[in-house]
Amino acid sequence: MILVFLNTIFFMRIDIVSAVPKLIEEVFAHSIIGRARQRGLVEIHLHDLHAYGLGKYKQIDDYMYGGGAGMVLRPEPLDAVIEKLKSERHYDEIIFMTPDAPVLTQNTVNELSLKQNLILIAGHYKGIDERIRKLHVTKEISIGDYVLSGGELPAAVLADAIIRLIPGVLNDETSALTDSFQNGLLSPPVYTRPAEFKGLKVPDVLLSGNHRAIEKWREEQAYKKTLKLRPDLLEK
Ligand code: ADE
Secondary structure (H helix, E strand, C coil): CCHHHHHHHCCEEEEECCCCHHHHHHCCCHHHHHHHHHHHEEEEEEEHHHHHHHHCCEECCECCCCCCCEEEECCCHHHHHHHHHHHHHCCEEEHHHHHHCCEECHHHHHHHHHCCCCEEEEEECCCCCCHHHHHHHEEEEEEECCCCCCCHHHHHHHHHHHHHCCCCCCCHHHHHCCCCCCCCCCCCCCCCCEECCCCCCCCCCHHCHHHHHHHHHHHHHHHHHHHHHHHHHCCC
């Protein structure tokens, strides 16, 4: 009953537009995301740009005006698929995945997890015609300061990060709240059985049953780890 209630409130739909949707089909078919889809918590629709391509050869890209190496995605196919989707429902954000954009953070993921309908555009080649950005794109996101061969993996990364925050997707709802970055710190180390492995022991405090001491130890460890590996997070 509660799940049905959450479901009606937090249902999300993500449309991903790509020249090679096959690249990421499997990403959404298994494990946590696959189960979330089966349970109706999220719908993911992959759209192949070639279905909107031009002419006999379903052309989707072309040479760059002004010269330069690499092809650019033409505006017409992208515009056609986006206009079609927009005519069917309202979209909260139309996001273009591109390395020349602000880098994704957990804050952005948290914000996007509260939306209902999102379009993610995976670019390819040298990018997309600038007019699509002007006409349709409401947000641009990079997943890091490096260049991938297309926007499909970045779109999958973003969708995964968002979907796992939708209520009901993770079994233990607190586990998303204790993720790295949710409190600005990296996660503390975790252990499972056995209590000793190859001479390495699980810290005594974790076996003590003293929840306050365990909490304190985790906070200290999270802080120490962040200081060592990501001091920039503490400066923020
Ligand atoms: N497309 C290619 N590289 C990318 C990146 N780092 N982030 C988002 N989209 C991309």
